[in-house]
Amino acid sequence: MIAMTTTLNAPSSRAQDTRQVSEPRLPAVCTVLTASQVYAEGLRQLDTARIQAALNACPAGQAVQLAANNEKDSFHSGPLQIPSGVSLIVDRDATLYASTDADLYDKGGKTCGVNAQKGRTCTPFITIDQARGSGIYGDGVIDGQGGQLVQGKSETWWQMARRAQREKNEHNIPRLIEIKKSQDITFYRIRLRNSPNFHVTVSQTDGFTAWGVKIDTPADARNTDGIDPISSRNITIAHSYIRTGDDNIAIKGGNGGATENVSILNNHFYSGHGMSIGSETNSGVRRILVKNLSLDGTTSGLRIKSDVSRGGVVEQVRYEDVCIRNSKRPIDLDTRYDRTAVGDKIPTYKAIVFDRVHSLTPGRIVLRAYDQAHPMYVSFAQSSVAANSPQLIQFANLQIAQKNITVAEQAENLVWDNPSSSVCANRFADFPVHTPFDFRPQLSSQQAQAYTIENVLRSTGPADKPLIDPWNPLSDELATATKLPVDYVVDANALADGKTQFNTVQAAINQAVLDGRQLLAAKSKKARLYILVKPGTYRELMYVPATAVPITLYSNESDAQKTKIAASAHAALLGTAYSHRYAAQFAQVDPSIQEMYASLKDRPVIGTSGSAIAWIRGHGFQAKNITFQNTYNKDQVDTNAECPNTVCGATAGTAPVVVVQHQAVALMVEGADKVQFENVRVLGFQDTLFLRSSAIAHTARSFFHRSYVEGNVDFIFGDTTAYFYRSEIKSLGDRSTSYVTAPNTNVRTPYGFVFNEVNFTHDGSANALAGKFYLGRQWFHTQKCTPYATINVASYRCTLADVDAYQAPLGTISKKVLETVGKTVILNSSIGEHIHAQHPWADWNKKGSLAFRPAQFSVADFWRNLQQAGLDPVQHLGYDSMESLAPATTGIFLSEFNNTHRVLPAAVSLQKNQVSEVK
Structure with a gap:
């Protein structure tokens, strides 16, 4: 063998780009555009005008960002021109599709999309001409749709090119991107695929960098060059992957x-x-x-x-x-x-x-x-x-x-x-x-074992110092006994004696609070007080303070609809209006109950938490065979009703309020542990069931068995640990978008909401049958600004501080808010066709808004999102490591296991191995 050891001529120091090229950085964003289409449903509208308008209005040195909006991940456009100094960013889950309408690319001779003797009569999809400092960035996709039928024709762009080869003539097909007579153009991390013709040509340009670019087009697609530098100088193509x-x-x-x-460096x-x-x-x-x-x-x-x-x-x-x-x-x-x-x-x-x-x-x-x-x-x-x-x-x-x-x-x-x-x-x-991205993560069988009733409800107290207190509510007499004791009776139609017989539920609870305090003082062995409620509708509020002896509220009617506690209140209700309606109810009650009422009556508006019809603070509280209903807009829904602030109430400075859109809580459990509900019904629209801890990262446990909850938006929400077992959760379709849950569990709290053997149903409405509702979105608690995305505000910044504040263009966000990650796991359940099959978990609001946060499925997402926001989890937030923050199963935020999902006949099949499917 002859060893090859010498070199010849041309020292390497001269054979390369003369610029000092390093890994690019994303430019500042001037405008965020969110997608409004789903590719699987067909690209029906062109986004050309709004993308081009945003590019034209963007200042030099900044970029227009294309972002997904939950399952809406597609932009559809005709030819675009990127101005000098302006860049385009395509986010990871977004795709910019080139239209297949040949007429949009025609240069005037009506020959684009026609094989002829003369070629090159099509405008490229994206042009960068006589520009300096422009670029294309992001981890998303630009797709030329070369393998799709050209609009109005029976061939794809690629088939047209092959036919031209056979017929020995020219194919008039658009290139994906052309750069001409420009300087210092950058492509970074972008993925280009399915170009009809050449992907990128760089002509008569001084300074072009492609770094981390992925080009992906089938091997049999004719004339689909990856990157072609033509009559240009100072070119670097690095760390890129090309198959074409x-x-x-x-x-x-x-x-x-x-x-x-x-310089062609470190490529594959x-x-x-x-x-x-x-x-x-x-x-x-x-x-x-x-x-x-x-x-x-x-x-x-x-x-x-x-x-x-x-x-x-x-x-x-x-x-x-x-x-x-x-x-x-x-x-x-x-x-x-x-x-x-x-x-x-x-x-x-x-x-x-x-x-x-x-x-x-x-x-x-x-x-x-x-x-x-x-x-x-x-x-x-x-x-x-x-x-x-x-x-x-x-x-x-x-x-x-x-x-x-x-x-x-x-x-x-x-x-x-x-x-x-x-x-x-x-x-x-x-x-x-x-x-x-897998928007429908699944637990393994081993992981699912951590979500049994015994494991989830095993401890209480601060997450960093949990108190082991095993609790299995299924063994409690509330679930097992056919008959419960009676200490008090509530009957609206009977004569009340003020001791054991009452006409209102609140009066009975007031007496139980007083008696429980005496029992504790007397060191009585009586462990619980029982209130039997006779069938009927009790139109009142029900406030249960912290009690010396826990209370059980129940009806002997197995049909919970026959025994109802109902009233109307909403978050924008004026404190004065609240006092006018309910002051008499709380005039002669125990101070612990009156304190709850007093905390609301002087507020300008009572807020979400103040709208609760049933408000539970007592540890060990139980309810059985009872309906809790906020009748706000339930008795008579008028979706067009509006009223001035002075009548309906609203936060200061707001415009007239649309009545139908307010939060209105039916049941709130606040800080109470071991709260148990058996065969109850919780009815409302927005924010129906509020499960609230007494302190940050403090576990308080609730259990719902054979129960029913209905609503439309964020209707099960809060930061406690709650277990729903063999129950029904119904989404109402009076709005076009619905979220079942809105958890804001602290990152250190092991468990949030767990649903096991639950039937997720809908009301059969047109909105529900569109199949675009969500299982939940993670409540971005009290946010004022978001560090997770750029906002359409010049010079916007959101940085870490002790308080949450925003005054355009600068805002601060606290560690407390960052840590309210939200946890929900669903196991062994039936999910109706109203829930989006591929994208059941939503972001909190859309990208580009102050209230945006992406869905986070695990502590790894949380960690990565902090880093991408410029926050070092160790240096800035004081965490030892990701594992110490949320080890093992507690690092799971959103997930499913062994669920069935009913899908509409026209819906796209679920991805293989995601969830089983019931036809």
């Missing part, structure tokens, strides 16, 4: 001038025609560095191609640390690219260096210069070629192992080093497939 149907990269020196000073190529130079080289190509490249499955590997119709000088090209496998022509330097070409532009290749280049599998080695008067000059150092590799070598001056070898006519028997098995170990990376 033509040249992965093609460096061209055409009529517009030479291409020079190019897959299907395609290789790392190419040419075929247009007539103006020259020089000072090219290709370093640390893997090519796996390209038809050619390292390729220089030209012919006499377009040839010129290609010189000072260095290939360093390159690994090639599964290539038909791993080294392919050919001056007769088109053997039928005619002309006098003879290609000349000189000062070409292969240093540590290894071809691992057999493939043809081509080193073919034009003639003896125009030889090529090539050097090989520490390089190797697989055995049994055919050779075509003509008119080549080679330097191998410190020996000069001249091939005057043709050689086919040069001996090369055979690569060792370890020479390219770990050099071939898998293509980073764009896997959509």
Whole structure:
């Protein structure tokens, strides 16, 4: 074997981009646009006008950001022009689709989308022309839809190109992105796929960086080059992944001038025609560095191609640390690219260096210069070629192992080093497939064991110092006994005695509070007081303070609808209006109850927590066979009703209020532990059931068995630990969007809401049957600004501080709010067709709004989101590590296990292995 150890000409210091290039950073955002379409439902509208308008209005140095809005992740556009200094950012879960309407790209001759003798009559999808400092960024996708039928035609763009090849004419097909006569253009992390024609051309440009770009188009898609620098200088393409149907990269020196000073660094190529130079080289190509490249499955590997119709000088090209496998022509330097070409532009290749280049599998080695008067000059150092590799070598001056070898006519028997098995170990990376984020994570069987009743309800108290207090409410007499004791009776139609017989529920509770205090003082062994409520509707509020002896409230009627506690209150109700309605009810009650009333009556408006019809503070409280209803808009719904603030009540400075849209709580459990509900019904619209801890990261437990809760928006919400077992949760469709849960569990609290063997149903309304409701969104508690996204406010910033505040454009957010992550897990349940099948968990509001926070499924998401917001979890928030913050199963925020999901006949099937499906 002949060792290849020497180098030839062209020092590497000159063969590269002359700029100092480092990893780019995302520019500031001027405007966030959220998607309004779902690809699976069809792209029915064009977003061209609003995207272009945002780009045109964006100041230089900033970017327009395209963002997903829950399941709405698609933008659909005709041709776009990116102005000088302006950039486009496509977020990770968003995709910008190029329209397939050929007329939108036509340059005026009505030939775009038509095969003809003349080509290039289509405008590209995205143009950057005579710009400085523009770019395209983000982890999202720009999709050219090359494999989709062209609108109004029976062919795709790619099929049209293949037909043109057979018919020997030109195909008029749009390129994806063209950069022309520009300076310092940057592409960073963006994913480009399915281009109808070339993905990126960079023409007559000084300064172009592509870093971390992924290009992905099928191997049989004709003329879909990855990135083509043409008559340009100072180009860096780094850390990128390219698989396509033509040249992965093609460096061209055409009529517009030479291409020079190019660095191709740390890249991976897959299907395609290789790392190419040419075929247009007539103006020259020089000072090219290709370093640390893997090519796996390209038809050619390292390729220089030209012919006499377009040839010129290609010189000072260095290939360093390159690994090639599964290539038909791993080294392919050919001056007769088109053997039928005619002309006098003879290609000349000189000062070409292969240093540590290894071809691992057999493939043809081509080193073919034009003639003896125009030889090529090539050097090989520490390089190797697989055995049994055919050779075509003509008119080549080679330097191998410190020996000069001249091939005057043709050689086919040069001996090369055979690569060792370890020479390219770990050099071939898998293509980073764009896997959509899993918006429906599933627990493993082992993880699901942590969500049994015994485990979830095992402890109480502060999360950092939990009190182990095993509790199994299914063994309590509330669930097991056929008959319960009676201490008090509530009957609206009976004569009350004020001791054991009462006409109102609140009066009975008041007496139980008084008696319980005496029992405690007397050290009585009586562990509980029982209130029997006779059937009927009790139109009153029900406040249960902290009690000395726990209270059980129940009816003997198994149909909970027959025994109802109902009243009307909403969050915007004026304190004076609340006092007018309910002062008499609390005039002669125990001070502990009166304190609850007094805490609301002097408020300007009573707020969400003040709207509760049943308000529970007593540990160990129980209810059975009872309905709790907030009748606000339940008795008579008028979705168009409006009223002035002085009548309806509203927060200061607001406009007239739409009545139907207020929070109105039916049942609130506040800070009470071991609260148990058996066969109860909780009825409302927005914020029906509020489960509230007494302190941050403090576990208080509630249990709902054989119960029913209904509502429309955030109708089960709060930060406690609550277990729902063998119950029904119904979404009402009076609004087009519905969220079942809105947890704001602290990140350290082990469990939030757990639903096990629960039936999630709907009311059969048109809104529900659209299949776009959500299981929940994580309540971004008391937020004033968001650090998780840019807001459409100039110079906006949201930074960490002790308080939550915002005065445009600056805001602060507290650690307390950041840590209210929200936890909900659903197991062994039936989920109705009203819930979005692929995207059942929603962000908190849409990106671009002050109230935005992305859905976070685990502590890993929480940690990563903090980092992406510029907050170091260790340095800024004082966490030891992610594992210490939420170990094991407590690191799960949102998840499911073994659920069935009924889907509408027209709905898209769920992804395989996500959840089982019931037809």
